[in-house]
Amino acid sequence: MTEKKKMRRREFLKATGLAGLTLPAIKIVSRANNTEFLSSREQYGSFLVKRNSKGDPVYKVDTSKYKRFVEKDTMFSRSHWDQKTMDMEKQYQGTELQRIKNKDPGYSLLDYSFNHASWTGDNNSFYKWTSSRSRPGKALYDLPAWKPDDLPPREVTNIIKKAALFYGASMVGVAKLDERWVYLKAFYRRQERKDQQGPVEADIFIKDADEPVKLSENNQVIIPKSCKYVIAMVLEMDIDASEAAPTCIAAAATGNGYSRMAVTAGTLAQFIRGLGYMALPQGNDTSLSIPIAVDAGLGELGRNGLLITPKFGSRFRICKVFTDMPLIPDGPISFGVTEFCEICGKCAKYCPSGSIMEGPRTYERRIFSNNPGVYKWPIDPFKCYQYWQENGTDCNTCIYVCPYNKPESWLHDAARNLIGFKSSSLNKIILELDNACGYGEEKNPSQYWKKNNFIHIS
Numbered sequence: 327m328t329e330k331k332k333m334r335r336r337e338f339l340k341a342t343g344l345a346g347l348t349l350p351a352i353k354i355v356s357r358a359n360n361t362e363f364l365s366s367r368e369q370y371g372s373f374l375v376k377r378n379s380k381g382d383p384v385y386k387v388d389t390s391k392y393k394r395f396v397e398k399d400t401m402f403s404r405s406h407w408d409q410k411t412m413d414m415e416k417q418y419q420g421t422e423l424q425r426i427k428n429k430d431p432g433y434s435l436l437d438y439s440f441n442h443a444s445w446t447g448d449n450n451s452f453y454k455w456t457s458s459r460s461r462p463g464k465a466l467y468d469l470p471a472w473k474p475d476d477l478p479p480r481e482v483t484n485i486i487k488k489a490a491l492f493y494g495a496s497m498v499g500v501a502k503l504d505e506r507w508v509y510l511k512a513f514y515r516r517q518e519r520k521d522q523q524g525p526v527e528a529d530i531f532i533k534d535a536d537e538p539v540k541l542s543e544n545n546q547v548i549i550p551k552s553c554k555y556v557i558a559m560v561l562e563m564d565i566d567a568s569e570a571a572p573t574c575i576a577a578a579a580t581g582n583g584y585s586r587m588a589v590t591a592g593t594l595a596q597f598i599r600g601l602g603y604m605a606l607p608q609g610n611d612t613s614l615s616i617p618i619a620v621d622a623g624l625g626e627l628g629r630n631g632l633l634i635t636p637k638f639g640s641r642f643r644i645c646k647v648f649t650d651m652p653l654i655p656d657g658p659i660s661f662g663v664t665e666f667c668e669i670c671g672k673c674a675k676y677c678p679s680g681s682i683m684e685g686p687r688t689y690e691r692r693i694f695s696n697n698p699g700v701y702k703w704p705i706d707p708f709k710c711y712q713y714w715q716e717n718g719t720d721c722n723t724c725i726y727v728c729p730y731n732k733p734e735s736w737l738h739d740a741a742r743n744l745i746g747f748k749s750s751s752l753n754k755i756i757l758e759l760d761n762a763c764g765y766g767e768e769k770n771p772s773q774y775w776k777k778n779n780f781i782h783i784s
């Protein structure tokens with residue numbers, strides 16, 4: 327194709343809006359002391375975010391209190407061994423059918439079917455750590471690993487990020503793996519090994535090894551020490567469906583996110599294996615997704631106990647891939663979330679179960695399903711899960727009501743820029759405007775099916 331024709335094609339795509347995704351170009355706008363001010367329309371929307379140039383964390387950990395967590399104590403694992411949780415779940419049986427028969431808006435047969443189907447792709451087979459098409463844990467071909475001499479490491483990292491976006495991520499970042507975020511023990515609820523009958527708990531070892539082992543015959547997980555990097559990805563959830571919280575329609579946005587993240591993490595891992603490196607794709611298993619995503623510069627931790635990103639608030643799911651491929655880490659970012667959460671508290675106000683804390687952060691845990699030692703607002707996941715049983719589906723209200731969960735517009739962009747100043751008086755004004763606009767109030771879920779424009783995932 328001649329240069330002229332190439333230009334015409336590019337101009338045509340631009341004019342028709344089909345130019346597509348571009349790799350997030352992150353610009354350093356200015357530097358002061360150890361702080362870099364970054365801008366990237368694709369990655370941060372209209373926020374100007376700060377990054378410590380030394381890569382310092384944006385959270386505080388009390389090392390005398392913090393211990394690697396055991397996955398068995400998470401709420402979803404407790405459904406498989408904790409009698410109190412199992413008794414609570416009995417309440418759920420029958421709730422679905424009753425709500426369908428009641429014709430409750432957002433809980434009809436249409437809505438339940440929509441929700442259940444959205445989970446179809448959440449399949450364990452995508453999260454394999456080795457592949458039958460590759461040598462165990464390693465390359466697709468018996469060739470040396472891909473190490474282009476003519477590309478600087480930053481560009482190699484960008485190629486991996488571009489592939490992650492291509493395979494379905496909405497945002498991607500890289501962190502050096504902090505072993506504190508890896509579970510001490512894994513808990514495999516679903517069948518991971520052919521002979522596995524029921525859930526299995528397995529010790530996780532991070533040690534010198536030539537290949538990863540997801541679950542050995544003697545119930546061990548081996549993460550090779552050479553897997554020093556983690557690629558964290560968020561996948562946006564549909565904004566219209568999320569507005570129907572706490573109904574099945576919003577729950578479908580969650581299920582759809584889980585289905586897509588399995589494909590994205592599994593496919594990216596296979597791509598990396600093809601290049602001759604190890605790749606260990608994960609959903610919620612093996613390690614804590616939120617601190618990894620914070621380290622990878624994707625967002626900050628909010629009062630709602632979730633990651634808040636500049637572009638989507640908490641309206642996404644997270645997946646990740648550990649790898650030994652040498653990559654350049656992004657540093658953690660800050661854009662005023664902690665300061666805004668301190669005065670906002672909308673998630674705590676609207677949470678139907680009282681699971682979200684009011685008041686200041688703490689190093690303590692509220693129940694054993696929390697991990698103490700990180701300065702944060704721990705939620706009470708038992709109360710949250712109890713509400714899901716009463717509700718007949720999962721909730722999502724804390725995602726929907728959060729003022730960071732907004733589509734881009736000039737007004738929202740202006741507010742986002744003001745939040746960046748971390749001024750409590752400005753934050754109070756923004757919060758009042760958010761409330762005055764009726765943001766966060768429950769909407770009629772049936773409206774979801776009446777909207778014609780339903781492709782809302784960018």
Ligand code: SF4
Nearest residue numbers: 677710721722723724
């Ligand atoms: S999902 Fe619902 S019940 Fe659970 S913490 Fe969020 S708002 Fe509260």
Ligand code: SF4
Nearest residue numbers: 628667670671673728
């Ligand atoms: S609703 Fe408010 S307090 Fe809660 S996470 Fe969002 S910004 Fe923070």
